[in-house]
Amino acid sequence: MDKLSNTQCKLLTNYVDKLRQNIVQSSKMEEWIIMLRLHYKWCLGDRISQYNQQFIQGEYSDLRTRASASPLTCFVSKNGATGEPWKDTKNSKNPRRSAGDIQITALPQLKTARPWYAGIDSTVLQQNVKRLDIAYKNFFEGRGFPKFKNPSNFTSFTYTMGMKSSGSKIYLPKFGWMRFYNSRPIPDGFRVKAATIRQRQDGWYVSLRIEDKTVPDVVARCLTEVKSVIGCDLGIAKLVHLSDGYQLANPKFGNNKKTFGFLKIRQRRVSRKVKGSNKRKKASQKVGRLHKKIADKRQAYQWWVAKTITSGRVDAIALEDLNVSGMLRRCRVKRDEETLRFLANGQSRKKGLASRYL
Structure with a gap:
């Protein structure tokens, strides 16, 4: 190879600032967090139950009650996360829909059945479903299975449309104009692509994802040009x-x-x-x-x-190239199959390694 690995200039970057919301806006954001967490849990439970009924439980609707699967004892398949998975084949190159697309399409029905969800911006609800899609993608890549969120690990929601920034104020749909500590003004040429509102221990923060498409790509240097x-x-x-x-x-x-x-x-x-x-x-x-x-x-x-x-x-x-997380992780337990005694696994040599890195 006569060149270094190809890299591109990072056109996307995040600016994080603390919000200065009023009492009404603060209470409203807390309500949104609660409703979005419940919506996330319902979407995850819908996918799990639909998968169980189609591929695991067989003729039973519920393994605990041993109830037979019928429209009277369990929901109809087309109303679940994997029901009606086909689009109009005439207008789509990829007619099969994913579970996330089906749940996003069902959001108007959610607002009709639960009117209080109509107060949440549509893009926020869509990003809430896509958040679950990312969790499933990570699972298929070898990470852990998606978990039901609790108040301690579900503290944010994301906008993708309708945001505006002017000086030390930002406009968020359904909230209106809100003040924030504008520690770093957005540079010229960048536009706000997304905004994530996150609750932390000392208040609410906004993370603005800004983008500039006019920045040219970085040209990799030849190895012959690298002197030091x-x-x-x-x-x-x-x-x-x-x-x-x-x-x-x-x-x-x-x-x-x-x-x-x-x-x-x-x-x-x-x-x-x-x-x-x-x-x-x-x-x-x-x-x-x-x-x-x-x-x-x-x-x-x-x-x-x-x-x-x-x-x-x-x-x-x-x-x-170090696997630091692997170095800090505890060693697997080893046991003798005959005596069932614990064997040496090298954990004592790694005992003080984690505390030294902190």
Whole structure:
């Protein structure tokens, strides 16, 4: 190969800013999160039950009750996630519809049966179904099966149409104009392609995905033009070791003595509160804010490290291909089949590795 691997300029980028919503807008966003989470769970349950009735349960509608499958004991197949999967073959090159397309087509029926869903923007509901499609795609690629969401891991929704930005204000359909901390103005030539509203421990944030199609592609350099290369090696005591001898420190924001003490105290306060009480909820929010502070510090430091490495006058950067998540993962348990005793699996040698990386 006489050229480096082909790369293109990243035309898409995200700007994250904190919203300054009023009380009405804040309560409305919380209601949307609850309704969208229930809609996500219903769509997932619809796909699971439809698959079970078609391919697993056989002649039974319910394995627990042993009820026979009939229109009186289970829903008709065409009303499920995989029912009526065919489009008009005359106007479509790919006539078969996916489960996501069928559920998106059924959204008007959802708004008729559940009128309160009519207050949610249509693109937000469509993106909610596509979110489940992405989860299924990840499952087919070897990741875990989609899970039913709970309030702690379902905290966002996405717009794809109707957004407008003007100075320190942003217009969101069904919400109107909303103020936000415009820390980085959108550059000229970029347009807002999508907006994700996310609830975090200290408030609501908007992530604007902006795009500029006029930026030309990056032309890969020939290997003959590369004169200087710097290598990066991931360390433990130090975060990064560079081939020129320079080392970048590892502050360990989540594992230093002061932060660990604060986290220990706040977690102990949560455990002492009555489950389901308001005081336990407030104590949990303090723990979440501390975790967010640690994550923000770590992310800011990583951006500083990336800027330090890329600001050097070199033509290329060589990185080590490490499976860090595999290095930090616990080793599989080994047992003797005859004595059923646990065998050595190398976990003791990896005992302190995870804590050193934090």
